[in-house]
Amino acid sequence: MSTLLPPPSEIARMPADWVEERSGLLSIGKYMLFRNVPKDISWLQTLGSALMTVFILQATTGVLLAMYYQPDPNTAWNTIAFITNDATLGWLVRGMHKWGSSIMVVLLFLHMGRTFLFGAYKYPREMTWITGAIIFILVMAMSFTGYLLVFDERAYWATVVGVNINGTAPILGPALSYILMVGPEISTHTLSRFYALHMLALPGAIGGLIALHLWLVIRLGVTSPPWSRMKVTEGDV
């Protein structure tokens, strides 16, 4: 007695069906891909997904850098030099992480400008703007903590100045400076603290907020441009 195999097309679909039956993930994916967006959305509305791309790029190159980098004042600079000079394509990984951060800030400003221009922060998308604004502030904090990690002269002194600026705030300022530097001056602990913030805490928070931001975008849909001619006419319900 021979067992009849199902036709090949059905076999090919089996893993997907297995996942779908247990998680429902496929229908969520399908919903996200095949939902409608207004007919007249513009090229300006691609900036958000470009930001998403750059964020993924930063995370990937960041993990690669972390495989060689050592957050210790005695070795940090040398590991950066090693990555730049000796590691295979290390210069490209470091270069893309470095320039990716600048491009990310440019894109953030453009994306914010776009949503501002479109009035896309108005009802019902207020929360989308607020999550975005917090992401923006956290990305600036990423840049501040990342700058020290190279541990060259420029990074070191820019951080000293940055932390001192913090210290001018009344009451909380000096305490915050002390907490940031883990003491009165930049030391081994400062570098580990900045590293932990830069590669764990901040990207974790940003990743979570991006997920929330995108959930809101999908739930609420993207706006059509304010110059849209697609208006409800009488009789269309």
Add this chain to the structure above:
Amino acid sequence: MPRLTARERRDRYQREYAFQKRHGKSFFPHAVFHDTIVSLIVVGIIMGMSILWWAQFEPVPLEPGVERAGGILGPAYEGRADPGVEAYDPKPEWYFFFLFELLRIFKTPELLIVGSVIIPTVWMVLLIGWPFIDRNPDRRLSRRPVALAVGVCVPIVLLTLTFYGSKAPGAGGAASQAPGAAAFAGGACSTCHAFADAGSAGNVGPSLTDNAVDYDLAYDLIANGKGGMPAFSGTYSEDEMKCLAGYVATHSGAPAGEKGPEAATAAEVYPAACETAGGLFAGGGAAATGD
């Protein structure tokens, strides 16, 4: 148009958006196609910048302190950080230039927190709270005069601050750790005098980087003024003036972090007077490197 209540306006928007969506197009492949093109361009730009940066920086020797040449995108990195080298011209990433310029504008000790804390905090609050500030329901720019004004002014202010911040030779806070440096940089002196050690770029009075001034002359000028320079005997205490004069005598006529030819003339009072004067004059502050 009849006046609508807020509830009616919201319902109306939802109806309109539902209509636009019903007559819309599928996210995939239409929007995805555009998104992919733009993402590829952006990744291409990042790779292009990395390659240009790499192709132009000189082979990088490992010894600290060797000058590292770079192209238009700068060197691979600079010399290894050495907390012992007291003065260095710190430049932040370009997107913090606007903050640095704010600090240069509000650099007197009383105003410092305006630039360092108050304005940035107000900006952050306005940014996060903006959807609640702009209650105008209309989305067309022609019907949003206030938003339009904000949308034009904010980029102009940011770009202007960034531009001047990028040209600043050293930020107001770039003073060395030497006693008196912070007081010089944070006080009235730096408004007029360039002085490398204090990270100051004023150009009203003579440059103290180029001109060595001995202790007695410095003290006399600070206390009594001369020509365009005001007398500070009413502003600063005896010890504070001694500290500033000592600091100027010790470091004038020399590059940042080095002693000038007149340093010996201040040996008796400097840096002792700065300790007595205390506060900003004692220097170091949170960044004291303990030398």
